[in-house]
Structures are given as C-alpha cells and as structure tokens.
Amino acid sequence: MARQQPIELFMPPNILKAKVGSGAPGLDLAAIKRAETAMDKMRGEFADWAATDVDKLMAARARFGKTPDAASRAALLRAAHDMKGQAATYDFPMIARVAGSLSKLIGEVPENKDLPLGLVDAHVSTIHVIYRDKLTDASNKMAMALSSELEKQVEAALK
Amino acid sequence: MAYQFDRLKVLVVDDSAHMRKLVVTILQAFGIGYIYEADSGERAWTQLMEHHPDICIMDWMMEGLSGMDVTQKIRTDPMSPNPFIPVIMLTGYHSLDQVRQARDAGVNEFIAKPVSIKSLMQRLQSVIENPRPFVRTKVYFGPCRRRRGAEEYRGPERREKKEAAA
Numbered sequence: 220m221a222r223q224q225p226i227e228l229f230m231p232p233n234i235l236k237a238k239v240g241s242g243a244p245g246l247d248l249a250a251i252k253r254a255e256t257a258m259d260k261m262r263g264e265f266a267d268w269a270a271t272d273v274d275k276l277m278a279a280r281a282r283f284g285k286t287p288d289a290a291s292r293a294a295l296l297r298a299a300h301d302m303k304g305q306a307a308t309y310d311f312p313m314i315a316r317v318a319g320s321l322s323k324l325i326g327e328v329p330e331n332k333d334l335p336l337g338l339v340d341a342h343v344s345t346i347h348v349i350y351r352d353k354l355t356d357a358s359n360k361m362a363m364a365l366s367s368e369l370e371k372q373v374e375a376a377l378k
Numbered sequence: 379m380a381y382q383f384d385r386l387k388v389l390v391v392d393d394s395a396h397m398r399k400l401v402v403t404i405l406q407a408f409g410i411g412y413i414y415e416a417d418s419g420e421r422a423w424t425q426l427m428e429h430h431p432d433i434c435i436m437d438w439m440m441e442g443l444s445g446m447d448v449t450q451k452i453r454t455d456p457m458s459p460n461p462f463i464p465v466i467m468l469t470g471y472h473s474l475d476q477v478r479q480a481r482d483a484g485v486n487e488f489i490a491k492p493v494s495i496k497s498l499m500q501r502l503q504s505v506i507e508n509p510r511p512f513v514r515t516k517v518y519f520g521p522c523r524r525r526r527g528a529e530e531y532r533g534p535e536r537r538e539k540k541e542a543a544a
Contacts, residue, residue: 229514230511236507241379243380254403258495261400293441294441297440300439301470304470305396305491307492
C-alpha cells in the first residue's frame with residue numbers, strides 16, 4: 220500500500236552503539252547482579268524514604284484543606300501519584316495500591332468539581348496506618364480489606 | 379564481552395531525591411561513566427544544554443515542566459541540543475492510554491514504577507541495539523511510533539486521520 224501523505228522517515232546514525240560497542244547477547248547478568256547487591260545495601264533506608272512520602276502526602280492534604288485551589292490540588296495529586304509509583308519500590312506494596320486508588324480519585328474527579336474530602340482522608344489515614352504498622356506484606360488481610368473497600372468507594376464516587 | 383557503559387552520559391530527571399538516588403545507584407552498578415541529575419523539568423533542560431547526555435531517564439509528573447513537556451521540547455525546540463536523544467520514561471503511570479501519550483510526545487521507551495533493575499537494563503540495551511527510525515510529519519517529530527518501523531506497516535493509516543483533523 221503506497222503512502223500518500225508527507226512523512227519523512229529516516230534512521231539517525233547509531234551514535235550510542237558506536238560509543239559502547241557490542242555486548243554479549245541477552246542481558247548483562249553481571250551488571251544486574253551488581254545492581255541488585257547495591258540495591259540490597261540501600262534497602263535499610265527504604266522505610267525512611269517511605270516515611271518522607273507519607274509526610275509529604277499529609278502535608279499536601281493539610282495544605283489543600285487550608286487553601287483548596289488548583290495548585291494545592293495538583294500538589295496533592297503529585298504526592299499521591301509519587302507514592303503510587305514509589306511505595307512498592309520501597310517495599311510497601313499496599314501503600315502503593317491505596318495511593319493508586321487516591322490518585323485515581325483526585326485525577327478523575329473533574330477539576331470543576333469538589334473532591335470528596337471524606338474519601339480522600341480515608342485514603343490518607345489508611346496509608347498512615349499501613350506505614351505505622353509496617354504492613355509490608357502484599358497479602359496482609361487488613362490492608363487488603365481496606366484497599367478493596369476504598370477502591371469500591373472510588374468507583375462509586377466517579378460514577 | 380560487555381558494553382562499554384563507562385563511556386555513556388546519562389541524565390536522570392525526577393523530582394524525588396530518593397528515586398534519583400535509587401536510579402543513580404543502579405546506573406553506577408551498571409558501570410555508567412557519567413551520571414547527571416535534575417530535580418525538575420527546567421533543571422533537566424539546563425543539564426541537557428550543559429552536558430549533552432547520551433540518554434535521558436525521565437519522570438513524568440513533576441511541578442512546572444513535566445517529563446512529557448521536556449520530551450516534546452527536546453524533540454521540537456530549535457535550541458534543543460540533541461533532538462534524537464533516547465528518552466526512557468520511568469513513571470507511576472501504567473495505563474495503555476498513558477503509554478500512548480508518552481509515545482506521542484516522543485518517548486522511546488516506557489517503564490512503569492516500581493523500579494525494576496532488569497527493566498532498566500532491558501530499556502538501556504533496547505535504545506542501543508534497536509533504535510527506532512525517526513519520523514517527521516506536520517504534527518509530530520520523534521521516534522517512529524510503530525515499533526517495527528513504518529515501512530513494514532500494512533494496516534490502516536490512522537496517522538492520516540489525526541493529521542487531517544489537526
């Protein structure tokens with residue numbers, strides 16, 4: 220099938236390949252092993268990193284309570300979204316799940332409508348409890364039950 | 379034989395200092411020679427101008443210029459130091475729609491957080507071994523959004539409709 224629209228398609232020179240040369244086929248397992256060792260050494264810091272994110276979320280919620288404008292709402296969304304991405308890396312998968320539910324809520328309620336603050340606060344409190352009790356197990360029954368209920372409430376709020 | 383990663387310059391952009399520390403630690407373990415950091419999209423642009431990195435690992439959601447904004451700027455700004463630099467987006471976004479948005483902004487590779495060492499290595503190797511052709515149309519400049527190359531594509535021409543609408 221002939222292309223009729225003006226599309227310029229070209230292959231830039233592969234400067235990266237020229238720089239780094241050829242590697243053995245497949246993944247560089249030695250480098251991966253080194254990285255895993257380095258990450259394991261950092262793992263002791265992860266709980267403190269998660270604490271920083273929890274504090275950041277609570278501060279963003281407090282700021283939104285005082286000044287509920289577009290900027291503070293965006294900051295609250297960023298805090299929830301960061302936590303969704305980072306908490307599982309820091310070995311708190313259930314915090315990541317609840318933060319995912321919270322960022323969905325904040326991100327999908329139209330900007331011209333008020334956020335359901337009770338539901339926002341239920342998420343923030345749950346995250347705080349999961350962190351406080353160091354519930355790092357993704358199959359923790361209490362955390363799972365709370366997460367499922369919050370997700371249901373978010374679905375209902377977004378209908 | 380392993381890649382000579384010590385020759386590579388990589389820019390890590392993330393507004394979280396902890397995520398930057400984590401990614402930098404992984405890249406150092408990989409043997410990357412030169413690693414630069416930026417805590418915002420604005421700072422990323424400055425670092426790009428100053429250091430001319432070979433690869434950019436970019437968070438999406440940041441205050442001010444987002445990772446998507448920076449990627450579009452890299453591809454289309456006349457002052458861009460390198461419109462062809464591979465951008466690997468490392469983000470908490472997961473949905474197919476968001477992957478499409480990133481692709482449409484000119485992102486080469488997409489990694490959903492949590493950070494995985496293996497995924498990071500795979501994407502690094504992918505931009506080295508399987509670079510995409512670049513496409514220039516009226517409304518887009520960046521890596522070809524069809525993974526196997528446009529010349530092999532035989533399906534319906536969706537881009538035509540989008541450009542007609544634009």
